[in-house]
Amino acid sequence: MPDLDAAFMETAARELKSRGIDAWLLYDFRARNPLAAHLVGLPEGQKRRYFVLVEPGREPHALVQKIEVSGWAGWPHRLTSYVGWDEMEAELRGMLDGMASVAMEVSSRDSIPYVDNVPAGVVELVESLGPRVVSSVDLISGTAAQWGARGHETHHEAAEILARTARTAFELAARAAGLSPEVDPGTAGGFDTSGEPTPETEHDLAEWIRARLRAEGLAEADTIVAVGPNAAKPHYEPQAEGSSTLAAGHVFMVDLWGRTADEPEAVFADQTWMGFLGAEPPTDVTAAWDAVVAARDAAVDLIRENPVATGADADRVARQTLIDRGYEDAIFHRTGHGIDRELHGVGPTLDSIEMRDDRRLSAGVGFSVEPGVYLEGRFGHRTEIDVYMREDGPEVTPSRIQYNLWRTTKA
Incomplete structure (x- = not known):
């Protein structure tokens, strides 16, 4: 049943007032704007255009094509229907009467494509009716991107499960390679896998991780397991046929993610951990590892020290750290992505x-910090943690993050 969450309406009104924007105009057509579809409660979209006006101090107002009004059964707010385009434009003009600005999911020059979901033609239409269209990106940070108390709690739960699973995966990889993992007191201990069969390939281990995460109560969980040159492919996916064996002498990467099952407000956790299946990694392996750790910590330090830091600021300092160490040509991606219920x-x-x-x-938003370097045909390193922005600064998860490259000894 379509509706707008009461907490969203309250925070949206507060954000609109603080930014001097008259209203937030949600628009969708066939789920082209997933944010609007999610907020309104029509994630599959509708076959005809609809608008929902969210205005401080007034009841939300939906404008819906008449044939699709039945899909709005139970909508507890004001609803107006239209048949033709001319009627739609006339009704929309009335809704926007007297407004100087409305926020929509647009981004100048597509600089933030995650929220650039309203077609240019719709923007042209709205502006022809009076108000100037401004971007809703900052409103989103204060509303839809907020974790909330339960989201924060579930993220921590998932983060600790991922950390233990990652460590166990390395221990299983070491066992498969005929080696024994060195203890790392700085990170979480693994699960007990005595009596379990030993995975032999990247794909086998990935399947074990998925099963473990499900057993620990996580949903939408998945993983990347990569060894040796495959770790230099950021989005490598080991297949049942042709994935590499877990053999000694290789860099080991495990990237894994998930969120608490059956919790609508659950927030994802996303982590990457690194190891070496051997006792003494080559100097180029340790140098690259030290570089990504330094880049990760530089980004977090900047955020901690600068209360008005932007995502671009943090990316630039992490990237420059890697460049200063000679890895400019080995940087393939940004430093981190937003994290919430997606x-x-x-x-x-x-x-x-x-x-x-x-x-x-x-405050209230979260994101990953995951700098990486990828030396094609040789190996790659990525270290990934998550950050939640508290009122007093960044909070890092999991509770114990990786500083030392995991290593092994002979069995």
């Missing part, structure tokens, strides 16, 4: 290269 959420990203994300990293 793995790649609608809040600020740490990005100055793929996008120009100048949104402030404001």
Whole structure:
């Protein structure tokens, strides 16, 4: 049943007033604007255009094509129907009467494509009726991207499960390679896998991780397991046929994510951990690892020290750290993405290269910090943590993050 969450309406009104914007005009057509579809409660979209006006101090107002009014059964707010385009434009003109500005999901020059979901023609239409259209990106940070108390709690639960699972995955990889993992007191301990069969390939281990995450109560969980040259492919997906064996002498990468099952407000956790299946990694392996750790920490330090830092600021400092260490040609992606009830959420990203994300990293939002270097044909390193912005600064998860490259000894 379509509706607007009461907490959203309250925070949206507050954000609109603080930014001097008259209203938030949600628009969708066939779920082209997933944010609006989610907020209104019509995630599959509708076959005809609809608008919902959210205005401080007034009841939300939906404008819906007459044939689709039945899909709005139970909508507890004002609803107006239209048949033809001329009637739609006339009704919309009345809704927007006297307004100087309305926020919509647009982004100048597509600088933040996550929220650039309203067609240029719709913007042209709205502006022809009076108000100037401004971007809703900052409103989103204060509303849809907010974790909330339960989201924050579930994120922590998922983060600790991921950390233990990652460590266990490395221990299983070491066992498969005929090695024993060195203890790392700085990170979480693994699960007990005595009596379980030993995965032999990247794909086998990925399947084990998925099963473990489900057993621990996570949903929408998945993983990337990569060894050796495959770790230099950021979005490598090991297949049942042809994935590499878990053999000694290789860099080991595990990237894994998930959220608490059966919790509508659950927030994702997303982590990447690295190891070496051997006792003494080559110097180029340790140098690259030290570089990504330094880049990760530089980004977090900047956010901690600068209360008005943007995602682009954090990306630039992490990227420069890697460049200063000689890895400019090995950087393939941004430093981090927004995280909320979606793995790649609608809040600020740490990005100055793929996008120009100048949104402030404001309280209540969360994101990943995951710098990486990828030496094609050899190996790659990525270290990934998550950050939640508290009122007093960044909070990092999981509770114990990785500083030392995991290593092994002979069995």
